[in-house]
Amino acid sequence: MAQEKDIVLRYPKDPSALLDVVRDVQNRLGHVSEEAVSRIAAHLKLSEAEVRGAVTFYHFFSLTPRGASTVYLNDSITSRMKGRTAVARAFEEEAGCRFGEVSPDGKVGLFPTSCIGMNDQEPSAIVDGVVFIKLSPDRARAIVRGLRAGTPASGQVTEFGDGANQSTLVRAMVSNNIRKRGPVLFGPHEPGAAVRKAVSMTPEQVIDEVKKAGLLGRGGAGFPTGLKWEFCRREKAPERYVVCNADEGEPGTFKDRVVLTELPGLLFEGMAVAGYAVGAQTGILYLRSEYAYLRARLEAVLAGLRKEGILGKNIAGSPGFHFDIVIKSGAGAYICGEESALLESAEGKRGEPRDRPPFPVQAGYLDRPTTVNNVETLATAARIVVEGAAWFKAMGTPKSAGTKLLSVSGDCARPGVYEVEYGLSIAELLDMAGAPEAKAVQVGGPSGTCVSKAGYQRKICFSDLPTGGSVIVFGPDRDIFEVVENFMEFFIEESCGWCTPCRAGNVLLKKKFEKVAQGKGTEGDLRDLEAWGKLVKATSRCGLGQTSPNPILTTMQNFPELYEARIQKGRDFVPEFDLAAAIQEGCAAANRQPACKEADHE
Amino acid sequence: MSKPVIATASLAGCFGCHMSLLDIDERILGLIDLVEFNKSPIDDIKTFTKPVDVGLIEGGCCNSENVEVLRSFRKNCKVLVSVGECAIMGGLPAMRNGIPIRECLEEAYLNSPSVDPEDRTIPNDEDLPIILDKVYPCHEVVKIDHFLPGCPPSADLIWEAVTALVEGRPLQLTYDLIKFD
Numbered sequence: 001m002a003q004e005k006d007i008v009l010r011y012p013k014d015p016s017a018l019l020d021v022v023r024d025v026q027n028r029l030g031h032v033s034e035e036a037v038s039r040i041a042a043h044l045k046l047s048e049a050e051v052r053g054a055v056t057f058y059h060f061f062s063l064t065p066r067g068a069s070t071v072y073l074n075d076s077i078t079s080r081m082k083g084r085t086a087v088a089r090a091f092e093e094e095a096g097c098r099f100g101e102v103s104p105d106g107k108v109g110l111f112p113t114s115c116i117g118m119n120d121q122e123p124s125a126i127v128d129g130v131v132f133i134k135l136s137p138d139r140a141r142a143i144v145r146g147l148r149a150g151t152p153a154s155g156q157v158t159e160f161g162d163g164a165n166q167s168t169l170v171r172a173m174v175s176n177n178i179r180k181r182g183p184v185l186f187g188p189h190e191p192g193a194a195v196r197k198a199v200s201m202t203p204e205q206v207i208d209e210v211k212k213a214g215l216l217g218r219g220g221a222g223f224p225t226g227l228k229w230e231f232c233r234r235e236k237a238p239e240r241y242v243v244c245n246a247d248e249g250e251p252g253t254f255k256d257r258v259v260l261t262e263l264p265g266l267l268f269e270g271m272a273v274a275g276y277a278v279g280a281q282t283g284i285l286y287l288r289s290e291y292a293y294l295r296a297r298l299e300a301v302l303a304g305l306r307k308e309g310i311l312g313k314n315i316a317g318s319p320g321f322h323f324d325i326v327i328k329s330g331a332g333a334y335i336c337g338e339e340s341a342l343l344e345s346a347e348g349k350r351g352e353p354r355d356r357p358p359f360p361v362q363a364g365y366l367d368r369p370t371t372v373n374n375v376e377t378l379a380t381a382a383r384i385v386v387e388g389a390a391w392f393k394a395m396g397t398p399k400s401a402g403t404k405l406l407s408v409s410g411d412c413a414r415p416g417v418y419e420v421e422y423g424l425s426i427a428e429l430l431d432m433a434g435a436p437e438a439k440a441v442q443v444g445g446p447s448g449t450c451v452s453k454a455g456y457q458r459k460i461c462f463s464d465l466p467t468g469g470s471v472i473v474f475g476p477d478r479d480i481f482e483v484v485e486n487f488m489e490f491f492i493e494e495s496c497g498w499c500t501p502c503r504a505g506n507v508l509l510k511k512k513f514e515k516v517a518q519g520k521g522t523e524g525d526l527r528d529l530e531a532w533g534k535l536v537k538a539t540s541r542c543g544l545g546q547t548s549p550n551p552i553l554t555t556m557q558n559f560p561e562l563y564e565a566r567i568q569k570g571r572d573f574v575p576e577f578d579l580a581a582a583i584q585e586g587c588a589a590a591n592r593q594p595a596c597k598e599a600d601h602e
Numbered sequence: 603m604s605k606p607v608i609a610t611a612s613l614a615g616c617f618g619c620h621m622s623l624l625d626i627d628e629r630i631l632g633l634i635d636l637v638e639f640n641k642s643p644i645d646d647i648k649t650f651t652k653p654v655d656v657g658l659i660e661g662g663c664c665n666s667e668n669v670e671v672l673r674s675f676r677k678n679c680k681v682l683v684s685v686g687e688c689a690i691m692g693g694l695p696a697m698r699n700g701i702p703i704r705e706c707l708e709e710a711y712l713n714s715p716s717v718d719p720e721d722r723t724i725p726n727d728e729d730l731p732i733i734l735d736k737v738y739p740c741h742e743v744v745k746i747d748h749f750l751p752g753c754p755p756s757a758d759l760i761w762e763a764v765t766a767l768v769e770g771r772p773l774q775l776t777y778d779l780i781k782f783d
Contacts, residue, residue: 572745577663581735583666585703585704585735586665586733586735
């Protein structure tokens with residue numbers, strides 16, 4: 001086919017173009033055919049296995065056709081709580097195929113995907129890059145009918161969300177749902193003020209101010225931002241990079257989406273400030289594919305900043321300080337939120353985490369010193385530079401200064417984004433969000449902690465309950481076991497597969513958990529769950545495997561009565577194995593009567 | 603005082619773990635002094651004739667007979683040990699677990715080019731064990747007390763484990779015994 005050839009030849013003969021070529025082919029042809037794999041490999045001087053490896057790594061790439069139009073329906077627990085099952089059934093009935101398949105006429109493909117950052121407006125789906133929120137079964141059917149009748153997904157967006165979602169460059173149904181505006185991110189900010197203030201100081205002074213403010217990374221890990229910048233600046237290298245991690249993939253977090261929608265200028269200023277501080281000239285915004293609908297507007301904001309002299313050469317009137325920002329897209333992979341995996345992906349490869357050391361501040365993007373910071377961290381740093389460390393330090397707790405954006409979703413009256421000071425208790429948050437009856441609160445997403453009522457006085461801060469932003473509320477009727485199972489499925493799906501404890505261990509953990517959930521567990525099984533969970537955490541090399549057993553471990557700790565009620569007490573061993581069921585297929589295939597004397601062996 | 607009694611079985615395995623047991627070289631003479639073998643391919647005793655102290659199981663369960671043997675071991679052995687990858691995880695035989703059993707049987711007995719065109723039948727004699735839908739690790743079928751990893755576990759590992767179990771010492775598998783690369 002000539003088509004593949006035409007697409008591939010447009011790209012430079014450079015392996016780092018891999019993901020860009022693959023994305024182009026996927027978008028135009030609906031999949032990456034064998035022909036495309038060979039052509040891409042030959043053009044970029046890669047092996048076919050490397051190309052196939054990259055294609056199969058990301059959710060939104062596929063070696064097999066995904067239909068003329070493709071529906072990616074969010075499979076997060078909140079989506080399920082808000083009616084996903086009925087919506088999925090409606091999609092299937094109307095399309096005439098199951099999820100994971102393409103309709104017989106090839107017009108519509110249905111696929112599940114991990115959290116797309118719309119947890120406060122579920123069930124949601126991405127259809128040909130267009131986000132649909134609060135789906136009903138009727139709407140699902142109408143979408144499929146429309147696609148079949150030739151109305152593109154973009155033509156089916158009838159109403160727009162609030163704020164910049166209405167801008168001509170976005171025109172999305174998505175709502176910001178900003179419920180509480182705090183003084184840091186949503187405080188009054190004069191565009192350009194942060195960059196102008198920064199260049200009036202020395203880079204060392206900027207770093208010092210951020211250090212004095214006590215700013216800790218907002219993505220979840222909480223590394224001191226000033227220190228990271230200092231490490232990066234200290235490395236001797238001809239080039240350094242600032243990378244903004246806009247790949248929030250933790251189920252239940254969506255606060256970076258709101259920053260990218262409403263405060264992109266502040267974020268880009270933060271990147272320029274970081275560039276000035278570490279001595280970088282290039283910033284990269286790694287934007288998760290799910291947020292691709294924001295890209296045109298982000299590019300327009302960048303263009304505007306260049307015009308105003310906030311980005312570009314000799315910026316903010318500072319001769320010799322050049323800084324500009326490029327946007328790179330992800331393609332659907334939770335693991336790419338891990339900074340070294342993100343760098344691999346930004347370089348056009350499979351997003352597999354790197355060994356550390358060297359840390360990204362020593363050898364990051366293209367092996368150059370790189371500071372990778374979360375969206376919220378960079379926007380916050382810009383505000384600190386303007387308002388000063390003392391202003392910032394006066395908010396929050398002594399060890400967790402400032403404010404935090406929380407993405408609240410689930411069983412509450414007011415889901416959305418809250419900018420709150422650190423030190424807020426779960427009870428206070430539930431009060432704000434309108435969830436007086438909450439049975440459990442998942443703080444920090446699946447990789448965080450499931451807190452029971454007994455823990456509602458605990459505080460959101462780095463020393464008690466840290467969170468990248470995700471807070472999911474579960475009402476009194478929710479089954480915690482269903483939640484845990486959904487979270488474990490998520491980690492199994494998202495494990496990159498490098499470390500055996502994570503690749504195989506999470507599967508074994510889920511199997512064992514299901515045995516317990518089905519009432520076939522014993523005390524020995526609970527001991528296994530705990531021991532295996534600790535093993536997976538201790539022997540995985542990145543944050544995914546180091547936290548993936550948390551859904552099981554934290555619910556065992558905070559809801560022991562649920563587990564006690566499910567296990568068979570006093571029994572040493574309960575098999576999951578059922579001989580009668582296990583021989584059924586074999587008997588049918590050989591046309592034999594099952595003749596197993598089960599009782600004889602008991 | 604009578605010697606501790608050992609029984610062994612190879613289920614869906616390759617007998618490699620039994621070979622590894624025999625690979626203890628001259629220590630086999632010491633082993634004979636130390637223990638008595640009951641049901642085992644090593645002495646060809648077919649049925650249990652007395653209570654057994656330690657049962658060693660090689661291989662997982664791929665058919666109904668494996669399940670029957672494993673259950674009888676559990677009934678007759680005080681301590682039951684999964685020996686090697688196949689017993690612990692299903693091993694190589696479990697590679698079929700991703701393929702429906704009907705497809706496996708049809709490929710082997712109906713569609714394979716080496717099948718006699720005059721005799722295309724899936725074996726169905728009632729004396730044959732019935733094949734299971736997939737290969738199961740032993741601990742999903744009965745309670746297993748100890749696991750000896752390896753493919754096969756080394757002779758030294760088996761020696762250390764068996765002597766410890768019959769002498770009532772705690773099982774201490776040092777790093778060098780369970781390091782395989």
